[in-house]
Amino acid sequence: MTHPSDLAVSEWSVCSGPATTATMRQSSVVLAPVAAQLMTALHQVGALHTGETGMRRRGRLAWAHVASTRRMTRHAVHPKRGAEATDATGIPPDFIG
Helix, strand or coil: CCCHHHCHHHHCCCCCCHHHHHHHHHHHHHHHHHHHHHHHHHCCCCCCEEEEEEEEECCEEEEEEEEECCCCEEEEEECCCHHHHHHHHCCCCCCCC
């Protein structure tokens, strides 16, 4: 599963350095239970919208994946598309709704 610090929002850094890295690590630890609850909830919904789009990450092509409902959204960035990416990011590939 993608670590919360790899969420798409982390791509929009305003600054960098040791303090930013430490803050991101602390945030990912604090938000890990929230991310787990979100993934559980997304696997239980009746309708799920998913998508992906290409983007640049550290100068290389990557894919921004999203799964959402009216109330929840999960973003993840992965270097690949398809089943390999959905398996790695935890975005429900096996959803039937």
